[in-house]
Structures are given as C-alpha cells and as structure tokens.
Amino acid sequence: MxxxxxxxxxxxxxxxxxxxxxxxxxxxxxxxxxxxxxxxxxxxxxxxxxxxxxxxxxxxxxxxxxxxxxxxxxxxxxxxxxxxxxxxxxxxxxxxxxxxxxxxxxxxxxxxxxxxxxxxxxxxxxxxxxxxxxxxxxxxxxxxxxxxxxxxxQILGNVTVESTKPLVQLAIDRKVYNVEKDLAATGGGTAADVMKNVPSLNVDIDGNVTLRNSSPQIFVDGRPTTLTLDQIPADQIASVEVITNPSAKFDASGGTGGILNIVLKKARRVGYSGNVRAGIDMRGKFNIGGDINVRQGKVNFFANGNYGQRKSISDGTTDRLTTIKAPNTNMHQVDESIRDGYFAFGRAGFDYFINNRNTITVSGSAVRGQFKNNTTSHIYVDTLFAVDPKRSYTQRYSDGEGNFRNYGGALGYVRNFQKSGHQLTADVNYNTSKNDNVSLVSNNIFPNFPAGSYMYRYRQQQVGDGTNQQITFQTDYTNPLTDNSKLEAGIRYNQRNNDSRNTFGVMDDNGNVSVLAPLSSKFKYTDRIYAAYSSYTGRFSETFGYMVGLRVEGSNYSGRVHSSVKDGASFKDTSNSYSISYPVSFFPSVFLSKKLKANQDLQLNYSRRINRPNFFQLFPFTDYSDSLNLSRGNPGLKPEFTNSIELSYQKTFPKNNSLLISAYYKHTTDLITRYQAQETNPINDSAVFVNTFINANSSFVGGIEFVAKNRITKWWDITSNLNLYTSKITIDDPAIETTDQLYSWFAKINNSFKLPKNFSLQVTGDYTSKTVLSPGGSSGQGGGGGGWGPTVSGNSQGYTKPSYSIDAALRFEFMKNKAASITLNVSDIFRTRINDVYTQSASFYQHAVRTRDQQFFRLNFNYRFGKFDASLFKRKNIRGEQENMQNSMQGAQ
Structure with missing residues (x-):
C-alpha cells in the first residue's frame, strides 16, 4: 500500500x-x-x-x-x-x-x-x-x-548614524526611564538618587521610595534581590521600569505599590566598548568606576565596577508631649548624625551564543561596604508637675560601625524557536547578604538640669549580625498562536533564609559588658513562595484587544526563636519553633485595550495582588538601641490583599510629544500598618512607647495621574508629572486614633536643555502636599539581618507636612565624538527638602523634623571608548538596545 x-x-x-x-x-x-x-x-x-x-x-x-x-x-x-x-x-x-x-x-x-x-x-x-x-x-x-x-x-563608508533613546518612554502599562540620559544620575550617586527623577516615584530624605503613595516591590533585572537602593550605584543602571498595575505574568507580591524594576547596564555590540569615570563631592569624598563590554564570535563578556566614599550629615529635632500618666512630660530632642564610609560594587558575566536561537548567560556580582555612624543628641525633658515643674538633660553619644557584604549569581538560558516571538526561558538566581553591626550609646544624665552638677553615666552596647539568602528558579514560555493571539505560561519558586542575632548589654566604666538576656535575641526563619501563571492575549477586532491571566501562589514561613523570659525574679532561656502556612491564593488579571483615532489609546485593567509581612515586620523582639524609640515586629501579622483597577488614556502628538492620563483605585484588606503602643520596660518597669506593626481593617488609595512629554523647542524638552490622590486607613479599634482622610497632590518636572558649545543642563523639581503617612506595606528592599533595615509602611496615626526641592546638573562634552564629559550636580539647591512628620495617639503627640545632605555638590568626569563593527550602523534611526531587559532574564515575570 x-x-x-x-x-x-x-x-x-x-x-x-x-x-x-x-x-x-x-x-x-x-x-x-x-x-x-x-x-x-x-x-x-x-x-x-x-x-x-x-x-x-x-x-x-x-x-x-x-x-x-x-x-x-x-x-x-x-x-x-x-x-x-x-x-x-x-x-x-x-x-x-x-x-x-x-x-x-x-x-x-x-x-x-x-x-x-x-x-x-x-x-x-x-x-x-x-x-x-x-x-x-x-x-x-x-x-x-x-x-x-x-x-x-563600501556602502557603509559614508553613513552617519544618529540614534538616541528619549529620557522617558511612556506606555499604557509601564514607564521606562532611561538613566543614561539623566545628567543627575552620575558622579557617585545611588539608585535612590536616580529614583528622584523618575515619573510617578516619590523619594524621602532617607531614600525610601513610594509609587502613588505606596511602596513598590523592587527588582533588579526582573528578579528579587537582597540589594538595597543605596547599594546600587547610579552609574550601573541602564533604565528603570515603573509598572503600576502588573498582570498575572508578574510576581503578585508588592501589595498596592506595583513593581519597580532596575535594569543594569549591559551591551551586546560586536567589538569592544566601555567607559571610565571618577568624581569628587563637596566633602572631599571620591568615587571611581568603569565598564567594559567585549563581543567576539559566540561570546559576549561584560564587567562593571565602582568604588565610592560617602559622608552623609543629617540634622533633626523631635518634640513629644506624653500623657501616659500624671505628671505629663514634654521632651525636646536635637540630633546631629554623621555617616561616613565606603562602598564597592562589582559585576561580571558572559553570554554564550550556542547558535542563533540558543543563548546561555552567566553573571555574578559582589558588593561590600563599611560605614561608621556617629550621632550626638541633646535631650531635654520637662516633667510638668502642677506646682514645681522640673527639667532633666541627657547628653547622648551614639557610635556605631556597620559592615555589609552581598554576593549574587545568575544562570540563564534562552531558546528562540523558528516562529517569531516563540520563546522559552529558564534561569536560576542566587543572592546572599551579610550584615555586622556594633553600636555603643553613652548617656550622660543630669537629673536636675541646670540646678545641680550631679551626673551619672549609662552606657549600652548592641551587637547584631545576620545573613539573608535568596534563591529563585523560574521558567517562562511564550507562543504566538496567530498574528492576533498569544499564550504565555510559567512557573516560579522563591526561597529566603534569614538569620538574625542581637545581643544587648550594659557597659561599666572599665569597659566590661553585662549582657541583658531579656533584651537579646536570636531569630531564624525561612519563607517559600510557589507560583504558576498563564495568560492569553487576543483581539476582538483590529482595534480592540484583551489579555486575561491567572496567577496561583502559595507560601509558608518556618522559624525558630531563642529568647529569655522572666521567671519570677530571674530570667530563663527559651526556644520556640513556629510555622505559618498561607493558603493557596488566586490572582486574576484582565487588561482591555482600545485603539482610538488620531494616535490615541485607551486601556482598562484589573489585578489582585498580595503583600506578605517582611522579616523586620515579623521579628518578635524589641530593638532597644534607642531607648526613646523602641521598635519591634509582630509575628502574628497576616498578609494583605489588594484589588486594583486602572483606566489609562494616551495621546501621541507630532514631534514625539505625548500625554498619559491614568485614573486608579486600590483597595487593601488587612493592611500592614505601623502603630505606636504603650508598654512596660522589662528592666525597670517604666512606661515606654514601642513602634510595632498591626493589621488594620482596610485602606484605599485613589487618584488621577498625568504624565506629559513636550518638546518646547529644539533645545528644550520637558517631562512633567502630576498626581492627585487621596488615601485612608480604617481601624475599628476605638482606642487607636487614625488620621482623617486627606486629599493630596504630588508634582514633578524635569527640564532638559541643549546649550551651545556642547553644554547641556537639567533642572528638576518636585512638590508634595500634606499627606497621610503612606498606607502601603514594606518597601521590599531586602537587606540582611542584625539591624533594622529601611521599611516604608503605612501609619494610621500621622501625616507629613508639605515639602519641595529643586536639583540641577550641568554637563560639558568634549573630545572627538563627545567621548569625554564633565558633570556638575547639585541637589536640594535651596535647602528645602525636609521631612516634617506629625504623629499622635491617645497618650502622646509628636512632631519630628529632619534634614539630610542639603545643597550637596558633586563633580564627575566620564570617558567613553570603544571600537564597533560597521554592521552596528547599517541604517539611520536604528532601534535602541532592547537587550537591556532581555539580557539574561528576558523580562520581569
């Protein structure tokens, strides 16, 4: 047959x-x-x-x-x-x-x-x-x-190539900020400095970032990281992606804040290229660094390095009226803090092109730093007796030293099939960080100030160290079924291991330390997240498209706590194990898009997300390093869930002008919020305030945002951002006072000027009105143990006063092809960046004002070098380097 x-x-x-x-x-x-x-x-x-x-x-x-x-x-x-x-x-x-x-x-x-x-x-x-x-x-x-x-x-001999990426690229689902175009993001700055100029982001004086009044999930190259923003040099960042309402394809963590993805520099051009740089700031601290990229045959090698010294000065005052019990007390505290040290960053890796459709990428990074902290405080306490008020004075000196190390590695594989867009990726990422901290606080106490000269000294020492390990496995598959439809699916496993130890003691005049067991602690925990997703993209018509997706995530915590508890008149050691298993949760997303006439687009999207409590929010022991500001986590916290809906409209005008308008509403249940509670000191039975965390009933954040790009003239471009919003935290407990709902606004403007004689100028400014303290969970900045890392969380009991600031940068380019440049940066020109916060409860009222590094200057030199193959310049208006996000991770999933 x-x-x-x-x-x-x-x-x-x-x-x-x-x-x-x-x-x-x-x-x-x-x-x-x-x-x-x-x-x-x-x-x-x-x-x-x-x-x-x-x-x-x-x-x-x-x-x-x-x-x-x-x-x-x-x-x-x-x-x-x-x-x-x-x-x-x-x-x-x-x-x-x-x-x-x-x-x-x-x-x-x-x-x-x-x-x-x-x-x-x-x-x-x-x-x-x-x-x-x-x-x-x-x-x-x-x-x-x-x-x-x-x-x-012969054809390419006389071709002149002019290709450039704009500072900001706007899309319905994300904003891409190309850092290489930001004059202020050079010369020894950090990722926190970069975020100040990114649309939709607000950065406080300590580098904590909020997105639409909530804290975003922070990724590096599309994956979780143990790096903090101040551990990432600005010179190493290629772009920042702001994703306000991620689909099911993206990690469901982050709650109300969306995703902030930092894409590090990497090139794949044939030949070699790179740059060297050096700079100095107004306090005599220098920085040096360089990048190199070599592409030959089937191998593309890249390496980056930075070393920088930093000195940061912070001043502040705190006034607190306490009404726990009669008599009331009124405290006035004046602080001056200096943080001095160095920071080193290194990263290297290579791509191996097995063939035209298969690529393996290997990369690694190392970070090391050491900082010494010195704080001088003058504390005046008035005891408000009805007849004879008394004043005491404490002179406090706090000296500390912290060391941190961070190492990471990644292995990625990319398989491109014959069909355009048909792709399989798989990667594994590993990060580990270690922190060591020691601090000595000396208190010279004058109980009858200024009547008598009697003084006694109380010195306390805290030693902390910890490690944080994180590993992520992920694979993603994309298949364009037809020209108008696409199927995407993937799985992911993420695990974090955290180990933290804190020893608290009292030091005598001879330098001998007596450990206070009830204030010391040892804590270890592991959390695991399992996830899978699938999404389908299609069209109802040529102008009406949709994407529906579902993500499934499950997670669990397990840990062991070592502590001392009071047993009669003495203390005994105890060890307790615990585990928390969060049930499997479903996170749907729906995106609808409509193309209108005259270069207009409309999109409506919905997603559900989660914010799990981080290590410091769960940490069950009290941090006594500042006896007037005690801190402790709450191991009983539940995760918070957020439902988000966003309607966006974009209009593209001639000459690359554009306008993006977004209306958004996010409702969160079981919000993780900061809370100050009155407790008893276990050492002397005195009444103290402890800063801790609780689950509020709910909160919402809603508003409307405008982002516009305008070319005023050939030499003047403006990117402007206006966000009008309101937020509210609801707690049913009548004993907890909450701040009334406020209507607030935030504005940011970025001016870029092309001046004669190869000069360019950038002037940026921002303004934030009176705002309820951010109801948005943790910042997700990672970090190790052995200390209280930066967190940005909601606070049901306070608000911030209005603030504004203006920054500027001037650059001069010279040599052939403008290969060299000198940039002068100045931040907070008019000394107006101030953190002014009011908090209150039934038993206290507090007003705290802080400033940090006002009117700060930096000078930086940069030189670019390289030799490229002519194939790179095959046509004018070539596309920009799209590999930045596809380098080893192929996107943030």
Missing part, C-alpha cells in the same frame, strides 16, 4: 509538472498551473553579530515562457520584508517549480541562491515508493534556516 501511494503521488506530481511547463503555461509562480503549493521560510541574520535583520528584502524568482520573445523570462513569484527579528515566510509557492531566492538589505552584500520545495532526488524516491507521504508533505513547508548577510564596507 505504501508503494502504491508513492507511485500514485509521483504520477500526479509529474502530470502537474508537465502541464505547468507547456508553452503558454510555463511555471506562473505562486500556485499557477499547480494544485499543490507550499512555503519557504527562514531568518535573515547579520553574519557577524548573529542578530536578525529587520526590513531586509526577500524576493523569490521563477522562469516563465514569454510568448512575445518565444523564450524563458525571469519573473517575481513572491516577496516580503523581514520582521523585526529577521524572520520571513513566503506562502502559496508551486510545489514543483525551480526558484531563485534573492536577499538585499541596506549596508549588506546581496545574496542569491537556488531553492526548491521538491527536488529531483525526492521525486525519484517518491516514484520508487521510498519516500512516504508524510515526508513529502513536510517538504512543502521548507525551512531555509538562517541566511547570513555580510557587510558591504
């Missing part, structure tokens, strides 16, 4: 071929004269870089009998321009024809080659029955593989 089918097929194909080759009916091309057709497909790539070439011309020719000349004539059978990744596909091609494929592209040498769907050898096999029907039908869909085009040096 197999032989019979083969012979019958061969006869039919032979007859078809004979008819098709008769004079007047000579092979007419695409399907002419033949009932059986097929397709050619393949990929056009650069012979040196291996990258697909967009808009290359692919033409298929065949021969046709010309009745006028009575001879065969070459005619075009099919043709197209390649897609963005170099793919092409020619359909409806007659099966028995002989063809010539011709490929041309600007700046490349022409390539021509003979091709056929069914050749003579296959024909003979079919006649003999050696070729089965399935193999023959498979030949009708023929993969020509990767076709390489070589550089035409």
């Amino acid at each position: 197999k032989r019979f089918l083969g012979v019958l097929t061969a006869i039919l194909l032979t007859a078809t071929a004979l008819v098709a080759q008769q004079p007047g009916g000579a092979n007419r091309g695409a399907g002419a004269g033949s009932s059986m057709t097929g397709a050619f497909y393949g990929k056009i790539i650069d012979s040196i870089t291996g990258k697909g070439l967009e808009a290359a011309s692919v033409q298929l020719y065949t021969n046709k009998f010309d009745s006028a000349t009575k001879s065969m004539k070459q005619v075009l059978a099919s043709g197209m321009l390649t897609k963005a990744n170099g793919d092409f596909r020619l359909e409806n091609i007659a099966a028995m024809g002989q063809y010539k494929l011709v490929i041309t592209a600007i700046g490349f040498k022409e390539v021509s080659m003979p091709v056929a769907l069914i050749d003579r050898a296959m024909m003979e096999k079919m006649r003999s029955g050696a070729q089965d029907m399935n193999a023959m039908m498979g030949a009708l869909d023929k993969d020509l593989g990767n076709i390489k085009l070589g550089i035409d040096q």
Whole structure:
C-alpha cells in the first residue's frame, strides 16, 4: 500500500509538472498551473553579530515562457520584508517549480541562491515508493534556516548614524526611564538618587521610595534581590521600569505599590566598548568606576565596577508631649548624625551564543561596604508637675560601625524557536547578604538640669549580625498562536533564609559588658513562595484587544526563636519553633485595550495582588538601641490583599510629544500598618512607647495621574508629572486614633536643555502636599539581618507636612565624538527638602523634623571608548538596545 501511494503521488506530481511547463503555461509562480503549493521560510541574520535583520528584502524568482520573445523570462513569484527579528515566510509557492531566492538589505552584500520545495532526488524516491507521504508533505513547508548577510564596507563608508533613546518612554502599562540620559544620575550617586527623577516615584530624605503613595516591590533585572537602593550605584543602571498595575505574568507580591524594576547596564555590540569615570563631592569624598563590554564570535563578556566614599550629615529635632500618666512630660530632642564610609560594587558575566536561537548567560556580582555612624543628641525633658515643674538633660553619644557584604549569581538560558516571538526561558538566581553591626550609646544624665552638677553615666552596647539568602528558579514560555493571539505560561519558586542575632548589654566604666538576656535575641526563619501563571492575549477586532491571566501562589514561613523570659525574679532561656502556612491564593488579571483615532489609546485593567509581612515586620523582639524609640515586629501579622483597577488614556502628538492620563483605585484588606503602643520596660518597669506593626481593617488609595512629554523647542524638552490622590486607613479599634482622610497632590518636572558649545543642563523639581503617612506595606528592599533595615509602611496615626526641592546638573562634552564629559550636580539647591512628620495617639503627640545632605555638590568626569563593527550602523534611526531587559532574564515575570 505504501508503494502504491508513492507511485500514485509521483504520477500526479509529474502530470502537474508537465502541464505547468507547456508553452503558454510555463511555471506562473505562486500556485499557477499547480494544485499543490507550499512555503519557504527562514531568518535573515547579520553574519557577524548573529542578530536578525529587520526590513531586509526577500524576493523569490521563477522562469516563465514569454510568448512575445518565444523564450524563458525571469519573473517575481513572491516577496516580503523581514520582521523585526529577521524572520520571513513566503506562502502559496508551486510545489514543483525551480526558484531563485534573492536577499538585499541596506549596508549588506546581496545574496542569491537556488531553492526548491521538491527536488529531483525526492521525486525519484517518491516514484520508487521510498519516500512516504508524510515526508513529502513536510517538504512543502521548507525551512531555509538562517541566511547570513555580510557587510558591504563600501556602502557603509559614508553613513552617519544618529540614534538616541528619549529620557522617558511612556506606555499604557509601564514607564521606562532611561538613566543614561539623566545628567543627575552620575558622579557617585545611588539608585535612590536616580529614583528622584523618575515619573510617578516619590523619594524621602532617607531614600525610601513610594509609587502613588505606596511602596513598590523592587527588582533588579526582573528578579528579587537582597540589594538595597543605596547599594546600587547610579552609574550601573541602564533604565528603570515603573509598572503600576502588573498582570498575572508578574510576581503578585508588592501589595498596592506595583513593581519597580532596575535594569543594569549591559551591551551586546560586536567589538569592544566601555567607559571610565571618577568624581569628587563637596566633602572631599571620591568615587571611581568603569565598564567594559567585549563581543567576539559566540561570546559576549561584560564587567562593571565602582568604588565610592560617602559622608552623609543629617540634622533633626523631635518634640513629644506624653500623657501616659500624671505628671505629663514634654521632651525636646536635637540630633546631629554623621555617616561616613565606603562602598564597592562589582559585576561580571558572559553570554554564550550556542547558535542563533540558543543563548546561555552567566553573571555574578559582589558588593561590600563599611560605614561608621556617629550621632550626638541633646535631650531635654520637662516633667510638668502642677506646682514645681522640673527639667532633666541627657547628653547622648551614639557610635556605631556597620559592615555589609552581598554576593549574587545568575544562570540563564534562552531558546528562540523558528516562529517569531516563540520563546522559552529558564534561569536560576542566587543572592546572599551579610550584615555586622556594633553600636555603643553613652548617656550622660543630669537629673536636675541646670540646678545641680550631679551626673551619672549609662552606657549600652548592641551587637547584631545576620545573613539573608535568596534563591529563585523560574521558567517562562511564550507562543504566538496567530498574528492576533498569544499564550504565555510559567512557573516560579522563591526561597529566603534569614538569620538574625542581637545581643544587648550594659557597659561599666572599665569597659566590661553585662549582657541583658531579656533584651537579646536570636531569630531564624525561612519563607517559600510557589507560583504558576498563564495568560492569553487576543483581539476582538483590529482595534480592540484583551489579555486575561491567572496567577496561583502559595507560601509558608518556618522559624525558630531563642529568647529569655522572666521567671519570677530571674530570667530563663527559651526556644520556640513556629510555622505559618498561607493558603493557596488566586490572582486574576484582565487588561482591555482600545485603539482610538488620531494616535490615541485607551486601556482598562484589573489585578489582585498580595503583600506578605517582611522579616523586620515579623521579628518578635524589641530593638532597644534607642531607648526613646523602641521598635519591634509582630509575628502574628497576616498578609494583605489588594484589588486594583486602572483606566489609562494616551495621546501621541507630532514631534514625539505625548500625554498619559491614568485614573486608579486600590483597595487593601488587612493592611500592614505601623502603630505606636504603650508598654512596660522589662528592666525597670517604666512606661515606654514601642513602634510595632498591626493589621488594620482596610485602606484605599485613589487618584488621577498625568504624565506629559513636550518638546518646547529644539533645545528644550520637558517631562512633567502630576498626581492627585487621596488615601485612608480604617481601624475599628476605638482606642487607636487614625488620621482623617486627606486629599493630596504630588508634582514633578524635569527640564532638559541643549546649550551651545556642547553644554547641556537639567533642572528638576518636585512638590508634595500634606499627606497621610503612606498606607502601603514594606518597601521590599531586602537587606540582611542584625539591624533594622529601611521599611516604608503605612501609619494610621500621622501625616507629613508639605515639602519641595529643586536639583540641577550641568554637563560639558568634549573630545572627538563627545567621548569625554564633565558633570556638575547639585541637589536640594535651596535647602528645602525636609521631612516634617506629625504623629499622635491617645497618650502622646509628636512632631519630628529632619534634614539630610542639603545643597550637596558633586563633580564627575566620564570617558567613553570603544571600537564597533560597521554592521552596528547599517541604517539611520536604528532601534535602541532592547537587550537591556532581555539580557539574561528576558523580562520581569
């Protein structure tokens, strides 16, 4: 039977071929004269870089009998321009024809080659029955593989390339801030300095970031990290992605704050490139750094390094009226803090291109730093007796030293299938950090100030250290089913191991330390998150699209607590294990998009997210390093869930002007919020306030945001941001006072000026009105143990007063191709960046004001070098480096 089918097929194909080759009916091309057709497909790539070439011309020719000349004539059978990744596909091609494929592209040498769907050898096999029907039908869909085009040096000799990425790229679902265009993000700054200029983000004086009055989940290269913002040099950041309402494809963690993804620098251009830089600030602290990237053959190597010294000065005052019990007390505290040290950052890795569709990436990073902290405090306490008020004075000196180390590694694999957009990625990321901290607080106490000279000294020492390990496994699969539909799916596993130890003691005049067991602690915990997602993208029509997705996540905590508890008149050691398993939760998302007339887009989206309590919020022991501001976590916290809805409208105007308007509403249940409670000191039974965390009933954040990009003139560009919002925290407990709902606004403007003589100027400003303290969970900045890391959490009991600031940067570029530059930065020009916070409860009222590094200057030098292959400059207006987000992670999932 197999032989019979083969012979019958061969006869039919032979007859078809004979008819098709008769004079007047000579092979007419695409399907002419033949009932059986097929397709050619393949990929056009650069012979040196291996990258697909967009808009290359692919033409298929065949021969046709010309009745006028009575001879065969070459005619075009099919043709197209390649897609963005170099793919092409020619359909409806007659099966028995002989063809010539011709490929041309600007700046490349022409390539021509003979091709056929069914050749003579296959024909003979079919006649003999050696070729089965399935193999023959498979030949009708023929993969020509990767076709390489070589550089035409003569054509490229006089080509001038001008390609640049804008400072801000706006899209419906995200904003991309290209840091390399930010003059203020150079010269020894950190990621926190970069965030000050990113639309939608607000940064306080300590570098804590909020997004629409909530704290975002912070990623580096699309994955969780143990790095904090002040451990990432600004010079190493390529771009910042702000995703306000992530879909099911993204991590569900982060609660109300969305995702802030920091993309580090990396290039893949053939040849070598890099830069060196050095700078100094107004306090004589210097920084040096450099980047290098080398691409040769199948290997792309990259490395970055930074070393910087920093000295930060902070001043503040705190006034507190306490009404716990009669008599009331009034405290006035004046602080001056100095933080001095160094910071080193290194990162290296390579891409290995196995072939044009398979890539392996290996990278590693190392961070090390040491800072010494010195705080001088003058504390005046008035005891408000009805008849004879008394004043005491405490002179406090706090000296501390902290060391941190962070190491990370990543292994990634990318598989690109023949179909454009069809891709499989897999990666594993590992980060570990370690902190060591020691502090000595000396209190010189004058109980009857200033009447007497009697003084006694009380000195306390705290030693802390901890480690934080994080590992993430993830794989993602994308398959464009049709031109208008796409299926995406993936799985992820994330685990964190945290170990923290704190020893608290009292030091005598001889330097001997007596450990206070009830104030010391040892705490270890592990949390695991399991996740899987799937999403489908499709269209109802040419202008109406949709994406629906579902993410499933489960998580659990396990840990052990070592402590001392009071047993009668003494204390005894105890150890307790605990575990918390959060049930599997579902996180749906729906995105609807509509293209309107005149370059307008409309999108409505909904998503559900979660914010799990972090290590410091769960830590069950009290931090006594500041006896007037005690802190403790709450191991009984529950995760908070947020439902978000957002409506966005975007209009693109001529000359790259654009306007993005977004209305948003986020409702959170079981909000994790800060709370000050009155408790008893276990050492002397005195009444104290402890800053801790509780689950509030609910909260909401809602508002409308405007982001506009405008080119005023050829030399003046403006990016402006206005956010009008309101928020409210609800707690049913009548004993807990909450702040009334406020309507607030936040504005930011970024001016970029191109000045004569290769000068450029950037002036930025921001303003924040009176605001309820952020109801938004933790910042997710990672960090190790052994101390209280930065957290930004909601506070049901306070608000901040209005503040504003203005920064500027001036750059001069020189040498050939503007390879060198000098940049002068100044932050908080008018000394107006102030953190002014009011908090209150039934038993206290507090007003705290702090400033940090006002009117701060930095001077930086940068020199770029490199030698690139001419294939990089094959056409004007080439696309920017899109590999930044695709380098080793292929996006933030």
